[in-house]
Amino acid sequence: MVWTVATMRRTVSLALVLAWGITSTAHAAAPAVAPAARKGPYVQHVSSTSAVVRVELDGPAPVRVAVTPAGDAGVKVSGPDGGADGGAAASASKAFHSVRLDGLHPSTRYSYVVHVGDRALEGVFTTAPPHDTTAPVRFAVYGDNRTDHAAHGALVRAMAMTPADFFLQTGDLVAVGGDPAQWKTFFELEAPLMRERCIFATIGNHELYESSGSEFAQYFGPEGAPAVIPDAGPPEQAYFASTFRWGPARFFLINAMVDYERGPDRAWLEKALADADGEKDLTWRIVALHHGPWSSGPHGENARLHRAGVVELLRRHKVDLVLSGHDHLYERGIVDGMPYVVSGGGGAPLYKVKVPRPYSRKSESVHHFVDAVLTRASLAITVTRADGTVVERCGLPKSGTWDCDPPPAPPPPPPPPPKSTCGCRVAGGPSSPATWLGALVALSAWWARRRRPRD
Ligand SMILES: [Fe+2]
Missing domain, CATH: 3.60.21.10 (Metallo-dependent phosphatases)
Structure with a gap:
């Protein structure tokens, strides 16, 4: 591996992020069994340079968030109270964590890991494009x-x-x-x-x-x-x-x-x-x-x-x-x-x-x-x-x-019944010759049955 300046800076940035997490974790006593995630982790308030990772755990525990760095800039991880040491983001008394990530690059896909004890909860997100983008x-x-x-x-x-x-x-x-x-x-x-x-x-x-x-x-x-949120009195x-x-x-x-x-x-x-x-x-x-x-x-x-x-x-x-x-x-x-x-x-x-x-x-x-x-x-x-x-x-x-778009055309109406060129009714119509002929045959059969001598 060739150790360029950029590579060293990225490595240092990642190390700082991890060191912050480890230090923060050390300050808070980790539970024997790390609680599982009840909701998330998921991202909120994604912009072209920042995002907020949120996770709700089954119980209170400290967390640390590691983010894959991109480019030459390190990713700064801070808690809701700000500060380089992460502040409340690593609080051991919380089940719900909201961790802000700054220093991100536009239109960049990031992966992150929320560490809870020995659990590693993974996620990804993509930052917003730059404000002057011409892409849709x-x-x-x-x-x-x-x-x-x-x-x-x-x-x-x-x-x-x-x-x-x-x-x-x-x-x-x-x-x-x-x-x-x-x-x-x-x-x-x-x-x-x-x-x-x-x-x-x-x-x-x-x-x-x-x-x-x-x-x-x-x-x-x-x-x-x-x-x-207070529900009494004017907010x-x-x-x-x-x-x-x-x-x-x-x-x-x-x-x-x-x-x-x-x-x-x-x-x-x-x-x-x-x-x-x-x-x-x-x-x-x-x-x-x-x-x-x-x-x-x-x-x-x-x-x-x-x-x-x-x-x-x-x-x-x-x-x-x-x-x-x-x-x-x-x-x-x-x-x-x-x-x-x-x-x-x-x-x-x-x-x-x-x-x-x-x-x-x-x-x-x-x-x-x-x-x-x-x-x-x-x-x-x-x-x-x-x-x-x-x-x-x-x-x-x-x-x-x-x-x-114009609304889809309605289905075509059923075709009209075919018309006879002779002007008479077509076969099958209510008063067609075929119908009359059938009725005549049925009447003849009935009359023949009546004239047949009975047993
Ligand atoms: Fe509603």
Whole structure:
């Protein structure tokens, strides 16, 4: 092996990472039998230079994370409290760990190992592309997975066969956010998706049932959220809102169940949109939330957003697309130039259209996901049912309107019965000569039987 400078730097970086882990582990007493992973490990908040590895164990134990270095830059591993020594990431008192990785390279595939005692929990992920990329990015939109696990599982299998850089979840991952068993089922069903890719999730109303949203915040929420979200009194911060950049697009994941007339969520949204206004190489602004401003389903329009002027706020900041769920169907439309998609057919019991809206262009009550390919110039979507068949394919040019494939032609009507050239009825018709002839034969036979002498 030739020891170049680059090779030595990579080796030193890896050694530092491992040394950090070993040192941290030494400070905490490891249990005799290392607990197994209850959820994950999986990645969250993947960007072009960082990622967060999360894992929930069966019991408290220290962990250390080793990441395969890439290029000449070392990978810095730190805990949620920051610091070169890892801080709380190696806490022996935790069952749930959230470990941040920095110093990563864009568009690079990494492998990592979460060490728990003698257990090695492995995972991989790929970082986001650079902001100025000209390559297309691909993601899948889905949501409302709760309640029907068979339908949810079928949809996951269909999604797993479709390439995607990441997944965008429109909320209602579980029926009862405070039920640990339902989160366990969710993670088991979603494992094929989460094994290598990140789910960026918006919070749904069901995540708040029997919970203040603490479980959602822990599993999918932004870094820094407290372990228990206070549910009494006015919240001091927007706990469930987050934003991320992926190539030409910035995504805003917002909480649809709060007051946007004032308060921390309004302040957060205004600042996030304003920050994006000056962002370099940003072409697309996409908002995702659970209960959106437009829908023809039984939940309908989110009046809270309209009352608070959120739609006008999004227009002022040139938002290109709104993605939502909550109504368990697929819908696509455009309202005064603002395109929207409702994708809430991720497994929950399906809803039918209740009030067809004039702005709606297409709707179907179906379990489905939306496969989206984004370039600087346009967005292309393919809406696919859980059985793999296609609902529709559409394009959306930047600042344009939907352009979709024509719907499949209806089946041709059955051919008319052949007509006789003589103008008489064809054989087999109700008053055709053949029918009359048959009746005459039957009548003759009956008369012959009557005239036959009886025994
Ligand atoms: Fe919902």
